[in-house]
Amino acid sequence: MSDVLENLARVLEARKSADPEKSYVASLHAKGLNKILEKVGEECTETLLAAKDAEHSGDTRAVISETADLWFHSMVMLSSLGLTPKDILDELAGRFDLSGLEEKASRSD
Numbered sequence: 001m002s003d004v005l006e007n008l009a010r011v012l013e014a015r016k017s018a019d020p021e022k023s024y025v026a027s028l029h030a031k032g033l034n035k036i037l038e039k040v041g042e043e044c045t046e047t048l049l050a051a052k053d054a055e056h057s058g059d060t061r062a063v064i065s066e067t068a069d070l071w072f073h074s075m076v077m078l079s080s081l082g083l084t085p086k087d088i089l090d091e092l093a094g095r096f097d098l099s100g101l102e103e104k105a106s107r108s109d
């Protein structure tokens with residue numbers, strides 16, 4: 001499953017030095033981190049709206065499509081900060097066998 005994320009991350013890395021006229025990812029980098037964050041926020045809202053619609057209609061196609069847009073733009077954000085999907089997958093893997101409630105209780109803040 002994570003092969004897709006790894007392959008996409010490789011493409012995203014290469015697009016950092018691509019022509020913004022020819023690559024959507026390069027055009028985002030050319031506009032800067034604020035534009036990338038704006039897109040992440042937009043896709044997040046669209047995902048929430050699609051999920052609310054699906055709750056009533058039972059049609060989850062838009063949720064899948066909007067979540068893909070959200071993951072994609074999140075990966076562009078990670079890439080612009082020098083992070084990879086592996087950083088996030090390692091973080092999630094480290095949380096196996098730890099209940100979310102236990103983790104919350106262990107926080108110092």
Ligand SMILES: N=c1c2ncn([C@@H]3O[C@H](COP(=O)(O)OP(=O)(O)OP(=O)(O)O)[C@@H](O)[C@H]3O)c2ncn1[C@@H]1O[C@H](COP(=O)(O)O)[C@@H](O)[C@H]1O
Binds near residue numbers: 022023
């Ligand atoms: N997975 C994606 C992907 N998902 C979504 N998008 C693009 O994300 C954009 C944002 O969607 P919106 O509906 O917000 O589009 P918009 O209104 O045109 O966006 P704005 O003008 O508001 O910024 C669309 O242009 C989609 O085509 C993607 N663009 C690229 N990829 C992957 O990234 C690779 C590199 O892409 P390029 O950099 O374009 O070569 C591709 O081969 C794909 O694997």
